[in-house]
Amino acid sequence: MSAARVAPQLAVVGLDGVSFNVLMPMVDRGILPNFRRLLDLGAHGPLISTVPWQTPVAWTSMATGVNPGGHGVYGWWNPDLRSGELVPVSGAQVERARYWEVLSGTGVAVGVVNVPMSYPARPVRGFTIAGLDCPSSAPEEDPLLAYPRGVLDEVARTTPDGVRRYRVMPERLDGEDTLAAATRWTEVERHRADSFFALVERYRPGFVQLNLFATDHIAHRTRPGDPARDLAYRSADEFLGRFLDRYPDTDVLVVSDHGSCPIDHFLMVHNFLRELDVLHFGPWLADEQVPVVLGPHASAEECARLVERLRREGRGTRAEMFERHRDRFPGANVGFSTIDWDRTSAFCTSDYGQLRINRERGAGAVVSDAKHRRLLERLGAAFLDLRRPSGEPLVERVLRRDELYRGPHAAAGPDLTPVPAATDVYFCQVYSFYGTGEGRLLAPIGEVVDPARTGCAGDHHAEGVLIAAGPRITARGRLAEASLLDIAPTVLDLFGVEPLPEHEGVVLADLRGRDRRGPSPGEPVDEQAEGLRRRLMSLGYRI
Known part of the structure; x- marks a missing residue:
């Protein structure tokens, strides 16, 4: 039985x-x-x-109850300025x-x-x-x-x-x-x-x-x-x-x-930055363009082998291969791996137009705090000046890092975040979509890529x-209205467990007929919560 x-x-x-x-x-x-x-x-x-409203960022914030500055996940990739490569992000970093x-x-x-x-x-x-x-x-x-x-x-x-x-x-x-x-x-x-x-x-x-x-x-x-x-x-x-x-x-x-x-249009963020003369690419074949130059029948293994070779052999091989392909693919040098850091002061690696200031690599690095502030002001104003052909603004407002993120990983976050004025425009930074050398700022998606094949018929x-x-x-x-950050304390509350001191959301107590309530800084931590805190810290979690 x-x-x-x-x-x-x-x-x-x-x-x-x-x-x-x-x-x-x-x-x-x-x-x-x-x-x-x-x-x-x-x-x-x-x-x-969360901001950005993207899968890895949002689920991590929901699960941990803290904003990206608290857990350190800002997207699928982290830019590593020391190596010049984009490093994949996983839950191991949380x-x-x-x-x-x-x-x-x-x-x-x-x-x-x-x-x-x-x-x-x-x-x-x-x-x-x-x-x-x-x-x-x-x-x-x-x-x-x-x-x-x-x-x-x-x-x-x-x-x-x-x-x-x-x-x-x-x-x-x-x-x-x-x-x-x-x-x-x-x-x-x-x-x-x-x-x-x-x-x-x-x-x-x-x-x-x-x-x-x-x-x-x-x-x-x-x-x-x-x-x-x-x-x-x-x-x-x-x-x-x-x-x-x-x-x-x-x-x-x-x-x-x-x-x-x-979504119907791309706002081509790299072209926006190039027009402002703050982003430049060298004459080298980019990792991101390898699938483009090898063609649609190339396997993932072939692409990976060529990328590995480019990284191993360096700029000489990249330059030779770009010269070979530039007539057919004039944008084959567009990628994070080919940014000319001696001439670049700002760049984008976010799917939502979030900008980072280069403060550490090459002659283009913005070392002075005063220059950093002026560049942020210039970029923010340029975003707000963007218009559709009809004259309508493309950006509603621009947020600074300290307006969005707090916690031990806040400094790793993007410096500027544009808030789109409408949802039909995608702030595109996908390097492979620049393979034609197209210089427009605003482009109908169907003129750049196949929307269904590339996953650009819709977005978040x-x-x-x-x-x-x-x-x-x-x-x-x-x-x-509730926030993703409310889910962690609410789940714990449904089991009679106090939210952790770090949780930023509120308990959705109205699900059970009570008033919503949030964390109350300064209240004494009871013995059960303190015992749980010690157990979690012993397992290596940051509390």
Whole structure:
């Protein structure tokens, strides 16, 4: 006789890139019955993202309860001015404790699958399988993907398709039409759900979280109403239905890291900086342009080998190869790896036009504080002067680093952040999109790239979703606006655990009929909280 099913106390369902402007029309069409079920049972409202509103930044802020200045993740890549290379970012750099790790430290068993920036999987009471920052193309062979280390072998024994089918994301998506890509994502996420349910039955955790990513991948490649987008959202709805049917007594929080919206134009940030004479590229083949010059049939291995050779042999080889290709690809020298630091005082490596001042490399470095202030003022004013052909402003305001970020990693953040005046313009810094040598500042996306193939039919906006329902969730209807930073203290509160002193958000106590409350600086820390603090610090977390 099988053991009775034990329901988790709380589930967080993370949906990448979901927003109400896309979700609600599908609910109204009747194609998402389980979203409708949750909306009718509980409460919902907007969940405001981080700046920038990007997957690695937002999920890390949600999990740790602190802004990027507190955890140090500002994007998928960090610019390393010493090497002149972009360095990939992973969860290994995050020193802060995530809310499921805090719960584990209090004795709650947890089960967490596919949260971005959670690689390598850290030890917990329960199980974890990491997410998008996993570096391996064969995750079942990566001993750091999951904890306990044999957990994927358990998946192989307890699910029909087993470990060989577990993937962080589908293989070989390039070149497929959007409906085929959505179908492959659906297959991967159905198997992910199978693995999740098998492990929940095995470990019986009190807290669980599963993140799904197809909704974001397809939103970048389609417009609302596209069958591929419908399929991605229906896949998420299918998981919700399976979960609600299995665990009707579990409280559920559905959250997204940011919203999604159509985009129509690129604001070419590198061209903006070049016109201001603060950014220059040398006559050398850039790492970022290697796939362009090798052509569409080049394999990832061929591209990697050439990049390795360019880095090993240096500027002589880069210059020779650029001369060979510049007639066909006049923008083949555009990339972070080919910035001429002797003539560059400002640069951009952010998907959202965030600028950094070069303060340390080459003759172009801005060493003087006075010059630094003047350059920030000049760049900010230039952003505000940008106009559409109709005369409408492209930038609403410009924020300085100290207006956005605080904490031990604030100094690593971008110096300036432009706030777009509308969501249809994407502040493009993707180096490979400059391969034609095109010098325009504002360009229709379809004249630069294939929007569907490159993921530029849509992008992100700041408003994600929060949907809450369950036996202990008394709120109904519309919720007041909340922040990603509110999720960590709220999850802890639902288990009777005090938020950590570092948490910047408020407890969403209105989910249970109370007033929202935030941290109260200066209040004495009780003995339980101090004991938890010591345990987490002993594990290496910054508290």
